[in-house]
Amino acid sequence: MIIARGMGSLPLTSGCIDGLGYFPNTSKTPLSSPFTALGQLRQNDPHHPYVKVGQEEILSALACFLELSRSDGMPYAGTFDSNFLIPTPLGTFHPTCLVPETMKSGALSLPGRVLLLGLAGLKDFSPFLAVENLNLLHSQGMIAPSFRAGDMEGLDLGGKAINGLNLARAFDEKDFREKFIKRAQTFLRPGERLGLPAILGFHSSFEAWNDLKEKMATEIFEIPMPPPSVPGIRLYNLLKTHLRERGVRIFMGVSSLRPLAEDRRLKGFSLGSSQKGPFYRASAFVLATGKFVGGGLDSDRGRIYETLLDMPVLYPQDRKKWFNPRLLGTEGQPFNLFGVEVNEHLKPIDPGGQAIYSNLFAAGGIIAHADSMSEKSGGGVAISTGYMAGKLAAAMK
């Protein structure tokens, strides 16, 4: 059973699974393999969630995810042993570990010529801006391919606004794809790969992508876009369908939860603001509420707190140390490191080191010591801690 306040943060993400992009996080050059950095990470940062999960569990967690994505028709590519560099809509690069198959051939290590095709009216993606920045990187020798921009005009969505979501839904329809292919052919020169914003289908990205690839007879890739991100929503839907088919109940929009606990054991939650229930009980729980964006952490002027169970949060008392005045500095923002401290079984612990509840585990961003924003490790930490916490919780049944 999953109880959630809202949709979670996946629609805000690129849909790629970051492993470890930069280490140490101040480094200017992206890591070529997250796996090889694990040893060093253990020495530099022994509290990092990756260290607690351990190499073996990380690998089997990601293998499990890859298997799931394949069997459910939205295959991901990659391994923990290497990073892809993929282009962003601004024309920068992003190191990431697993990408949807539909993004694979966008890797900036693949030489050749690429056409980035924008769609007039789609405000979140300007191919000209992206191409200018990418070609700058190309001339500096930092990336292999060279880019050219095109802009397709006059797309009609039947009066609906031209945005990622509406376009993605349009690409689910065969007729729309046919029309698009005909017009896109005129832009494409022989030997060029085609880069498109990530809008190739809402329900069936893989199908739409395959269809386009075959009919246009060239490699095609998607570039993730700003939120609401279609690949992020696809990933969410993939996981949701997978769980629901296995009988998992998902309750969303639940804003007030009252925990029922007895001697360091969490028994369940009652939903609803008054104390009426219904009550949902379980033998074990996994807290996966994220940090500030996800809603797992919140703050007022003097303190930072964990929103569901008010468990102790690790953070410096001096408020000045919460922020870095360099907003987008590579060293990151200190508040992204905040979270609850967990033991080697991923159980949240109090400052004395004792587990707060004997049957509560934590997973993902709510765990302290990983700044997923600056080190680019969000998806990997989430999957590996979630996998381990889930297994441990299931064992308590």
Add this chain to the structure above:
Amino acid sequence: MKANLDQCIKCSICNAYCPVLKATGLFPGPKLSGPDAQRFRMQRKAIPADWLEFCDYCKICETVCPHNVPIAEMHIQSRKAWGTKRPPSFRNWLLGHSYLLEKLGSWATPISNWAFGWGFLRWLLDRGLGIDRRIKIPAFRRRTFEKWFRSRGLTRGKPIAYFYGCYTNYIDPTPGQAVVEVLEKNGFQVTLPRQECCGLPLIGNDLFDLAANLGERNLKSLRKSVEEGAEIVFSSPSCGMTLTQEYENILHIPGASILAEHTYEISQFLLMLYEEGRLNTDFREINETYFYHVPCHLRALKMGLPALELLSLIPGLRVIELPEGCCGLAGTYGYKREKYEVAREVGKEIFRAIRKTNARMVISDCEACRMQIGQQTGVKTFHPIQILRRAYGE
């Protein structure tokens, strides 16, 4: 919940899941109509907003929002502000007063049923008023739920008040009868406090003052029940949402919080009895697989899916949740000519999913969902409590 637009981080998740935004280009989405427009309203700027009417008030935006932004409430504030500049049309006034139409229709059966089935009248309503002629108007009952109830002998037990709603009374009394019988099986004496329409159709048609009038009358009579020691149950999530949330948050009826404290959704109430070990679980086996559609307004009650939990107590029965989404009817919304197509488009995915399962029967708590699903897919529809009553046998 106080409207606080600073909680909104502009993540657009509400837009990503808004069923109306997906269906039509005529609505700019909950983010713009809610938190974005709120900033203008705070500066006392009126926003010209015909498109506000295209919101079907499913509250999915609030359900998916990760930051507790009361989007639907802000949206209603927009409508209130705009409504003072533009009085609602006669059609909207009429649909808002659907409870009067139902009362009249029930009184005038079979003439009313014949008339609403008459193509020419429907054509007139369509052209003249903009009530779409393609949508079936449900048949009225002369023998209302209330009449049925009064015709029965009194039972004894702990008193409990039942808010049954207009649809149960005038159109389909069977879910109401099931509620009464299930409660009696559990040793309760059901009472029917005096009640009017909850007022949601009026809210949906921008007639807020009239809705507040009905609300005050309901509050007065329900409060009396509470003071006499009876808790209140409802079987329609939309009516229940209006009683427990809208009276206080939208209509600002003083003292309405008492309803939030003492009113229960029927499955929630029975599940609570189960928790306390007081539910009669003398169920016979039902070896079937049924499909369940979650009404948006049940989600808006924010208490999980008690009907699913409850039905899981019946031996042999398997209930599968259909993919989430809004059915599109949204009370009187789907009756409006300019919105009929939007409503169908909104519910398309659910209808498709139902057809795919080859289900002959769908369970849903909300009468509007049952009506829309029944009409668009041809399956039979039931309230979960009807299944429960069947499990008690007879």
